[in-house]
Amino acid sequence: xxxxxxxxxxxxxxxxxxxxxxxxxxxxxxxxxxxxxxxxxxxxxxxxxxxxxxxxxxxxxxxxxxxxxxxxxxxxxxxxxxxxxxxxxxxxxxxxxxxxxxxxxxxxxxxxxxxxxxxxxxxxxxxxxxxxxxxxxxxxxxxxxxxxxxxxxxxxxxxxxxxxxxxxxxxxxxxxxxxxxxxxxxxxxxxxxxxxxxxxxxxxxxxxxxxxxxxxxxxxxxxxxxxxxxxxxxxxxxxxxxxxxxxxxxxxxxxx
Amino acid sequence: xxxxxxxxxxxxxxxxxxxxxxxxxxxxxxxxxxxxxxxxxxxxxxxxxxxxxxxxxxxxxxxxxxxxxxxxxxxxxxxxxxxxxxxxxxxxxxxxxxxxxxxxxxxxxxxxxxxxxxxxxxxxxxxxxxxxxxxxxxxxxxxxxxxxxxxxxxxxxxxxxxxxxxxxxxxxxxxxxxxxxxxxxxxxxxxxxxxxxxxxxxxxxxxxxxxxxxxxxxxxxxxxxxxxxxxxxxxxxxxxxxxxxxxxxxxxxxxxxxxxxxxxxxxxxxxxxxx
Ligand SMILES: Nc1ncnc2c1ncn2[C@@H]1O[C@H](COP(=O)(O)OP(=O)(O)OP(=O)(O)O)[C@@H](O)[C@H]1O
Ligand SMILES: [Mg+2]
Numbered sequence: 001x002x003x004x005x006x007x008x009x010x011x012x013x014x015x016x017x018x019x020x021x022x023x024x025x026x027x028x029x030x031x032x033x034x035x036x037x038x039x040x041x042x043x044x045x046x047x048x049x050x051x052x053x054x055x056x057x058x059x060x061x062x063x064x065x066x067x068x069x070x071x072x073x074x075x076x077x078x079x080x081x082x083x084x085x086x087x088x089x090x091x092x093x094x095x096x097x098x099x100x101x102x103x104x105x106x107x108x109x110x111x112x113x114x115x116x117x118x119x120x121x122x123x124x125x126x127x128x129x130x131x132x133x134x135x136x137x138x139x140x141x142x143x144x145x146x147x148x149x150x151x152x153x154x155x156x157x158x159x160x161x162x163x164x165x166x167x168x169x170x171x172x173x174x175x176x177x178x179x180x181x182x183x184x185x186x187x188x189x190x191x192x193x194x195x196x197x198x199x200x201x202x203x204x205x206x207x208x209x210x211x212x213x214x215x216x217x218x219x220x221x222x223x224x225x226x227x228x229x230x231x232x233x234x235x236x237x238x239x240x241x242x243x244x245x246x247x248x249x250x251x252x253x254x255x256x
Numbered sequence: 257x258x259x260x261x262x263x264x265x266x267x268x269x270x271x272x273x274x275x276x277x278x279x280x281x282x283x284x285x286x287x288x289x290x291x292x293x294x295x296x297x298x299x300x301x302x303x304x305x306x307x308x309x310x311x312x313x314x315x316x317x318x319x320x321x322x323x324x325x326x327x328x329x330x331x332x333x334x335x336x337x338x339x340x341x342x343x344x345x346x347x348x349x350x351x352x353x354x355x356x357x358x359x360x361x362x363x364x365x366x367x368x369x370x371x372x373x374x375x376x377x378x379x380x381x382x383x384x385x386x387x388x389x390x391x392x393x394x395x396x397x398x399x400x401x402x403x404x405x406x407x408x409x410x411x412x413x414x415x416x417x418x419x420x421x422x423x424x425x426x427x428x429x430x431x432x433x434x435x436x437x438x439x440x441x442x443x444x445x446x447x448x449x450x451x452x453x454x455x456x457x458x459x460x461x462x463x464x465x466x467x468x469x470x471x472x473x474x475x476x477x478x479x480x481x482x483x484x485x486x487x488x489x490x491x492x493x494x495x496x497x498x499x500x501x502x503x504x505x506x507x508x509x510x511x512x513x514x515x516x517x518x519x520x521x522x523x524x525x526x527x528x529x530x531x
Contacts, residue, residue: 090426108436
């Protein structure tokens with residue numbers, strides 16, 4: 001059995017605000033195995049983004065501990081273990097698709113990243129954008145921009161890929177297609193993925209396990225196993241097993 | 257992949273959109289303004305002739321045009337110093353503003369210490385500072401350049417600070433995930449995203465720097481368009497006065513056009529909706 005890639009223990013995150021301290025997360029604990037694909041569900045404002053950002057050393061931890069391959073989040077960040085994908089593609093509008101994908105190779109202490117990085121051209125082909133390397137972001141559709149941002153995330157061969165509602169702004173067809181592509185990429189690269197979504201079917205379709213959070217303060221409601229075969233197909237979403245799983249997750253969300 | 261045709265515009269169609277003929281647009285875009293300008297000049301000529309207005313009160317456009325033909329040398333001799341001062345002031349004022357803006361964005365302390373002072377300097381009427389600067393800096397190019405620089409400085413500072421800060425929080429978080437240094441954030445992200453803001457300010461500065469140079473030449477100067485304006489006024493040489501004003505305006509328009517041209521070349525990535 002693989003060792004834990006990410007281990008979260010008794011985590012609390014509080015924000016200071018004018019109306020006093022806001023507790024975003026409280027007593028959160030779970031493990032993510034190396035090479036695992038974990039999806040996260042929870043009501044709006046329950047702290048899903050905060051949890052991802054705490055893992056990536058973007059917000060301060062108030063209590064508890066996070067370890068990433070046995071290191072602190074900061075050490076892992078400095079070692080370039082992470083890649084982050086946001087809901088909004090966040091591309092640099094003056095850079096072509098290929099130059100946006102190259103950005104991670106140009107910053108942040110290039111030693112160790114440059115000699116073992118993936119080829120930006122191959123990555124654009126992997127996400128279905130061969131031939132559009134020179135296109136500027138405003139010349140691409142929303143779905144294509146998000147593909148570029150996924151390629152950018154993969155270029156450093158990150159050990160951990162954190163995705164915060166990456167397909168939330170896309171139409172269903174694009175979303176389905178990118179879901180399948182993401183699973184293929186995950187199988188090919190073997191990175192550990194944590195993926196936040198508001199879509200129950202998406203969470204069940206992608207995840208080996210689904211971390212369901214409850215709100216105010218954010219706690220782990222259930223760390224549900226998804227008992228589906230490793231090989232996932234979109235048609236699977238019509239099966240009885242799949243519907244049983246989503247019904248269970250919906251029940252958890254309603255009670256959360 | 258099949259979806260490239262489905263959700264991306266085919267490359268050929270895109271090329272046609274960008275290569276649309278400029279000619280046809282020229283008259284549609286600029287035509288109305290040119291028509292109004294010509295109309296005003298004709299009306300002006302008609303009023304001056306029709307009401308027999310004395311030349312020293314208001315010369316006719318034809319008289320002004322004659323000055324360009326007959327006293328062109330006087331105009332040109334005084335044109336170059338003004339051009340030089342305005343250009344130098346533009347360069348100095350904007351450079352200082354950009355450098356300060358970069359400093360402010362990286363140091364909250366610097367911003368808190370110097371921003372209010374910059375605001376204060378901006379509130380002093382430039383016409384009131386001009387004599388002081390002439391007293392301090394003498395009668396050469398220096399005070400005019402400083403006045404032109406001062407007048408450019410503030411709008412650029414304000415816009416540049418705004419532009420450098422106009423980076424999406426996600427982009428900054430992304431750079432942090434990549435462990436990028438502040439220097440890398442500045443050169444890879446902030447500077448480029450501030451360019452639309454910078455050019456908006458530079459376009460203002462490109463015309464105000466001419467005003468600054470001319471105002472500087474009003475005070476005890478014996479060369480430049482500004483001094484020519486004073487001289488022509490005192491001697492009731494109204495056609496010369498008008499011609500000088502037209503030349504000054506032309507200089508400002510030339511600076512503005514040049515700035516716009518550079519903007520078009522540099523900001524190729526800027527889509528219309530960012531305006
Ligand atoms: N920087 C911050 N300062 C203060 N409070 C914050 C900050 N970031 C998040 N919060 C608060 O923490 C809580 C959790 O926010 P978070 O963005 O993690 O929720 P979320 O689960 O991602 O929500 P959504 O599903 O809408 O994206 C919210 O109550 C939010 O107001
Ligand atoms: Mg969120």
